[in-house]
Amino acid sequence: MEPIAIISIFVLAVFVGFEVVSKVSSTLHTPLMSGANAIHGVILVGAIIVADHSRTNLELGLAVAAIILATINMVGGFVVTDRMLEMFKPKKGGENK
């Protein structure tokens, strides 16, 4: 990929990241952190790519470890965030399901 394309993506993503969370009440800090935490579990994609082109046992071993860790991060992260947010459900009505 062109370096300038990568830099553009990076800079724009920084601004989007700043913008979407700039006004969040302290009530939601913990779930938001947890949700963002789950999103970076998408490193799983990277782990799968390196496992695909691993040639030696060492590479494959490390890649498999990376996949396990990334999966824990991603799957566990979304599940625990959902559990936190489930508790906000009552009385507010309608929005969930």
Added chain:
Amino acid sequence: MNHFLYSLIGLSAGVCFILALKGLSKPKTARRGNIIGAIGATIATVVVFFYAQDGESLPLNNLGWILGAIAIGTVIGVPAARKVQMTQMPQLVALFNGVGGGAAALVAIVEYLHLGDKANTAEVIATVFTVIVGCVSFSGSIITFLKLQELMTTRPVVFPGGRFVIAGTLAATLAAAVWVVIELGNNPLLILAALALAFGVLFVLPVGGADVPIVISLLNAFTGLTVAASGYVLDSTLLIIAGTLVGASGTILTRLMAEAMGRSLFGTLFGAFTAKPQEASGATEERPVRSGSPDDVAILLNYARRVVIVPGFGLAVAQAQHTVRELADLMLAKGIDVAYGIHPVAGRMPGHMNVLLAEANVPYDQLAEMEEVNPTFGQTDVAIVIGANDVVNPAAQTTPGCPIYGMPILEVSNAANIIFLKRSMRPGFAGIENELLYDPKTMLLFGDAKASLTKVVSALKNL
């Protein structure tokens, strides 16, 4: 699948992540936001299996290993997330973040081993960055986990000459980084990883218990950036977008949290360089306190017009949320005005207490934030502090130099009477003595919060 389609699907996953963060920042849409994020991550993961990377063919090599590893990760992650007590959730989040950082570092190491001499300088620099920050995030998160789980002391760990050790380790890490970029060897990379792991431990050790959530949030942002850097090395736009989003939003979130706690981010992070070993304040333990019985508390409550409940982490530990609600309902039935005063960092993380009370079905409108409730303490007859300490400690306003100085507190000292439900005279998470306990209008009720509250409830019923 061709590259265009693959990238397009990756982009849609990126959009999901943006919508997820957007949704997560409002109470009404938060749960939906999280689900959208999960959908994005699923799309991103599934599509990799259908696209042949440069020079590879489908199906993926080592497919069995990959699927097996995903299965193992799921089997570990899901039950952990399902079964964890809500009180222990902050450390689980820390742990998840740590393994994510570790995964990013491993991905960078494998890619480095794989590329060998073919890597260009920019790729090597990105790799080095990922290895350092990923390792720091991994080992640092483990330490935050140990602190929150109270497997190690929650006080700042400061040892003589500590700042030089930390600075030395950082310098050695950076030197190793330069070495890797110049030499391109496998051994330098392993040494770099080891140094970065050590630095992560040293970086978090001096952080005091109350500041740990800020550090978790910061390490979370760090992990995001490593994912972005991996995206560059692996030529994956999706990883760049997702990682950068988390890095940027995590940085803002860290700042917001630090503001909510009245802490300077700089002070938190570089506490290591300025912290002095704390002096033990011994003599204070001997002073008299006024302790009461559940009946005394019930009588006080019965004749109150307005009561504010200040819940803290001790309440959650004792699983007393439901009993508190019972007490509140009873008082409301007697025509007493009841509100919960929620400190932004009550519990172990911003928003943690709201989650715990919501679990006990406490109506949303009874939860008052600190800014709302503070001006009303003057008209409050009784403030009941249940298992909280640091968030009501006047030392935050009166004692410059104490670890929580500057943190906004719930000003319960303005209430006519204060009741503390405590297990013992042990100081709070931040390890500071609370003057309020010795105040003449304070009554202490010792014991497990749930047991004490149950007695108060039955005493109040009989009045």
